[in-house]
Amino acid sequence: MMLGQGPDIGEMVLHHTADAWTIDLEPITTIHLPRWADTHLGPLTMNLSPTKHVVYLIVAAVLVFLTMYLAGRSLRRQRAGENAPKGFAAAMEGMVLFVRNDIAIANIGENGAKFAPLIMALFFFVLYSNLLGLLPWGASPTGNLAVTGALAILVFLTVEIAGMFKLGPKGYMATIFPHVPGMHGPGAVAFSVFMAPIEILGKLVKPFALAVRLFGNMTAGHFVILSLFGIIFLFGDIKGWNWAIGGMTAALVVGVMMLELIVAFLQAYVFALLSAVFIGLMQHEH
Amino acid sequence: MYLALLAASEGAAGAPVSPFEVNGGLIIWTWFVFGVLFLLLKKYAWPAILSVTEQREETIRRHLAEAEQAHDKAQALLAEQQKLLGESRAQAQSILAEAKSASDRERAAAVQKTREEQDQLLARARREIAAEGEKARQELRREAVDLSLAAASKLIGERLGADADKKIVMDHLASLESLN
Numbered sequence: 195m196m197l198g199q200g201p202d203i204g205e206m207v208l209h210h211t212a213d214a215w216t217i218d219l220e221p222i223t224t225i226h227l228p229r230w231a232d233t234h235l236g237p238l239t240m241n242l243s244p245t246k247h248v249v250y251l252i253v254a255a256v257l258v259f260l261t262m263y264l265a266g267r268s269l270r271r272q273r274a275g276e277n278a279p280k281g282f283a284a285a286m287e288g289m290v291l292f293v294r295n296d297i298a299i300a301n302i303g304e305n306g307a308k309f310a311p312l313i314m315a316l317f318f319f320v321l322y323s324n325l326l327g328l329l330p331w332g333a334s335p336t337g338n339l340a341v342t343g344a345l346a347i348l349v350f351l352t353v354e355i356a357g358m359f360k361l362g363p364k365g366y367m368a369t370i371f372p373h374v375p376g377m378h379g380p381g382a383v384a385f386s387v388f389m390a391p392i393e394i395l396g397k398l399v400k401p402f403a404l405a406v407r408l409f410g411n412m413t414a415g416h417f418v419i420l421s422l423f424g425i426i427f428l429f430g431d432i433k434g435w436n437w438a439i440g441g442m443t444a445a446l447v448v449g450v451m452m453l454e455l456i457v458a459f460l461q462a463y464v465f466a467l468l469s470a471v472f473i474g475l476m477q478h479e480h
Numbered sequence: 481m482y483l484a485l486l487a488a489s490e491g492a493a494g495a496p497v498s499p500f501e502v503n504g505g506l507i508i509w510t511w512f513v514f515g516v517l518f519l520l521l522k523k524y525a526w527p528a529i530l531s532v533t534e535q536r537e538e539t540i541r542r543h544l545a546e547a548e549q550a551h552d553k554a555q556a557l558l559a560e561q562q563k564l565l566g567e568s569r570a571q572a573q574s575i576l577a578e579a580k581s582a583s584d585r586e587r588a589a590a591v592q593k594t595r596e597e598q599d600q601l602l603a604r605a606r607r608e609i610a611a612e613g614e615k616a617r618q619e620l621r622r623e624a625v626d627l628s629l630a631a632a633s634k635l636i637g638e639r640l641g642a643d644a645d646k647k648i649v650m651d652h653l654a655s656l657e658s659l660n
Binding site: 212241265335 | 498499500501502503505506507508509510513514516517518520521522524525526527528530531532533
């Protein structure tokens with residue numbers, strides 16, 4: 195196997211997609227992030243020191259906030275002058291309204307406007323996190339299971355807690371112990387109890403799929419791009435072919451990058467859409 | 481092959497470096513960062529971006545409600561009008577019926593009156609005819625008395641014709657009449 199002798203492409207791929215305690219801005223510099231001691235929360239032990247993904251999460255959040263804040267300010271100014279919104283602000287308004295109307299309200303229903311701020315924040319946060327990975331030196335925090343898992347847990351809690359408020363204790367319990375139409379007596383009770391684990395599993399599978407889908411899509415894209423770059427390091431020293439290999443690989447990477455750009459938008463859309471659908475399903479459960 | 485890569489990377493870095501590793505601290509960080517972003521956006525960004533849309537939606541909602549109200553009002557008015565129309569129609573019909581019955585009564589009364597007058601006229605005519613008849617009969621009787629007296633005086637001399645004789649004949653005629 196070539197891996198043993200040449201540069202370790204596998205190590206390189208994993209190194210660049212995995213979280214780290216450093217931020218590589220090579221060849222300029224490498225920033226070493228501070229390491230804190232472990233935090234004990236009851237039986238849980240975790241390390242809260244910031245990692246590369248934490249930094250990029252914050253960068254994504256700051257960028258989302260700046261974008262939206264500036265767009266809002268610009269829109270307000272344009273409207274104060276009684277002008278139709280134009281340029282960047284109008285584009286942002288269009289995107290925000292799309293997320294609000296066609297993702298949140300269209301899938302949640304009459305309560306959609308109430309959940310719209312959450313869906314909008316999720317969409318743009320995920321989108322910016324996805325896009326950060328496509329920048330030079332960038333990394334996608336959404337290519338980390340902890341991040342996508344945390345967001346999915348948030349969605350899960352929103353779905354269940356909003357469901358409890360909307361359906362009331364009795365209605366909410368019916369989503370765990372389903373009442374089968376046409377069944378009465380002890381048979382129906384037995385069936386409900388029998389179905390409960392399946393219903394609970396169903397509730398948990400949705401956020402799990404949400405987390406794994408986003409993580410998988412982001413990580414896979416980075417794997418593909420980095421692996422394609424690896425071709426250069428593996429075969430670039432073949433005499434007479436190095437330019438051809440370099441050019442072909444670069445073309446392939448550009449193509450995959452384009453694809454990744456679509457995937458970044460698509461996965462943000464899917465994440466927001468499915469969150470809205472899950473909230474809407476729970477809101478309209480009978 | 482992947483596992484080999486993973487093993488190689490772990491070996492190289494000395495610590496597990498894998499995108500599949502779940503760092504509990506990162507979960508807390510994600511919640512914190514997303515929570516702060518959510519609150520900031522909700523307070524400072526969304527209202528500015530959505531204000532016009534929300535106002536428009538509010539206006540549309542209000543207009544819809546108003547249109548619905550106006551529709552309900554129009555429906556109520558229409559119903560009321562139809563009720564009024566029905567009432568006035570019924571009233572007109574009752575007036576017509578009353579007029580008809582009044583005219584019927586009137587006509588009947590007129591017919592009755594005419595008949596009565598006719599009857600009266602007829603009765604008077606009859607009475608007059610009867611009276612004329614009676615008068616003629618009396619006349620005839622007087623003529624007869626005078627003729628009989630004249631005839632009798634021719635037979636028994638000039639003496640007859642005095643009032644006493646006239647009375648005798650009249651009495652006789654009366655007795656004849658009472659026999660009839």
